[in-house]
Amino acid sequence: MNKPEILAPAGNIEKLKVAVLYGADAVYLGGQKYGLRARSDNFSDHELKKAVEFAHQHGAAVYVTLNAMLHDHDMSGLEDYCKFLESISVDAVIVSDAGVARRVRESSALKLHLSTQASCLNSYSATVWKELGMQRIIVGRELSIEEAGIIAYRTGLEIEMFVHGSMCMAYSGLCTISNYTAGRDSNRGGCIQSCRFPYTVHYENEGNKLVNNNFISSKDLCGVEYIPHFFKHGIHSLKIEGRMRSSQYVATTVSVYRKLVDSYARGNWSEELITNAKNELLSFSHRDYCSGSLDKPAGADTVYQQETSPAVATHNYTAIVVEKSSNFLALRLFRPLAGDTPLEFMLQGGETIRFTPKRLLDASHNEIEQAGQESILLIERCELLKAVTPFTVVRTARSISAKKAA
Structure with missing residues (x-):
């Protein structure tokens, strides 16, 4: 096979x-x-x-x-x-x-x-x-x-x-909507996904009804x-x-x-x-x-109706592991992170490890309560994190309120 x-x-x-x-x-x-x-x-x-x-x-x-x-x-x-x-x-x-x-x-x-x-x-x-x-x-x-x-x-x-x-x-390679909506050639690297925009549709045979719709x-x-x-x-x-x-x-x-x-x-x-x-x-x-x-x-x-079914996710992309040493993992953050936030390490073998750091350290090994977006964060390694390697993706679960707001 x-x-x-x-x-x-x-x-x-x-x-x-x-x-x-x-x-x-x-x-x-x-x-x-x-x-x-x-x-x-x-x-x-x-x-x-x-x-x-x-x-x-x-x-x-x-x-x-x-x-x-x-x-x-x-x-x-x-x-x-x-x-x-x-x-x-x-x-x-x-x-x-x-x-x-x-x-x-x-x-x-x-x-x-x-x-x-x-x-x-x-x-x-x-x-x-x-x-x-x-x-x-x-x-x-x-x-x-x-x-x-x-x-x-x-x-x-x-x-x-x-x-x-x-x-x-559209049939692949045959769409030119972006050419008309943005002056960018869809088939020469310039597609702006104009098909994702909501459009006002005018139905002449239904009493001039106007409908805002993601119909394409x-x-x-x-x-x-x-x-x-x-x-x-x-x-x-x-x-x-x-x-x-x-x-x-x-x-x-x-x-x-x-x-x-x-x-x-x-x-x-x-x-x-x-x-x-x-x-x-x-x-x-x-x-x-x-x-x-x-x-x-x-x-x-x-057909995807964005107004009635907005794009959602159960998790946020939070960080990626950029380096490991015998004592620490270095993470590059894509969103702010508080010290009591449970992290999910997506191991490259398919398993997910859930772990809440006891403390957060900045790149100079100073203890901090919260790390900012695009910063380098250090967390102490333990036996549970033994299998975590560079380029491991780290995510955090989204709250129910955040999912509803999306």
Whole structure:
């Protein structure tokens, strides 16, 4: 039985390390040019080299995005960049344009993955892309698992599908709303997610009724229940969306899907496992979940109504462990922390340790009652925290009142 790959987003070097350490088989990321996430941190050439070294040391692959819709003047430097990516042993590049694919093949021996931006939805299209050198197709989100499996069977190509995260309301690569609402090209790294905004809808045939509505905003995708189907239909890679999401999001989603895939491969599959996974995926901010088109075409029930169901989370992303010594753990805080706050350390093996520090120390080892956002906090190690290592994500449970206010 071939286990699907867990493919995680890496918006920066910290998130890459979190993804790999929490169990991702591979990560996808972007450099400073040619990709679609202009607002994420992205990687300099030096950071790319370090990222590949770290991932490979831990048995994970690295895929680099070259999937923006490029004009002729954007092609400058592409061949040299591909040679650089090959020199640092990048495992594959993700492209959406036939011209870019050809330039990659002419300048390097890099493996080619077809981006979902190309909206490949059938085996005939996939065969053409295979002839152009593709070894993997990231199929459009509009396909069911069964349809994607047919493409895999007929073409012999690796098939990658999204399993979790934000969904686009349009066919991938065919949305231009941000171009009109903000003057930013959706398909050249400038998408501002205009589909998430509420719009006033004017119904002329209903007495000129005006309705404020998020009618083109999709719920988030959650494929927890469909792990057996991915196995059955030979899907090679399960992709988690979210290069601009937090390290808590990366750690949680990777841990959840790692456990699900491994459990099913061992023959251990139960309703309790599914329920626990779903509960864990409520811990970070998210829209209502749906199955997208994984089993049937997405319908009106997948539209996210923000006004009646605001994004909520059971936990706050509080800190990340940046260093450990024999006596202390050093945490970088993302929100203020009082001394009596119970902390939850999300271990990289999947377990969560709940611990309330007896005292807080600042970076100079002075005892403090409260630590501020973006500060370095020291807490004393004990036997319970023995397994905590750098890049462990730390969260705190949200109060009931905070959840309601959200």
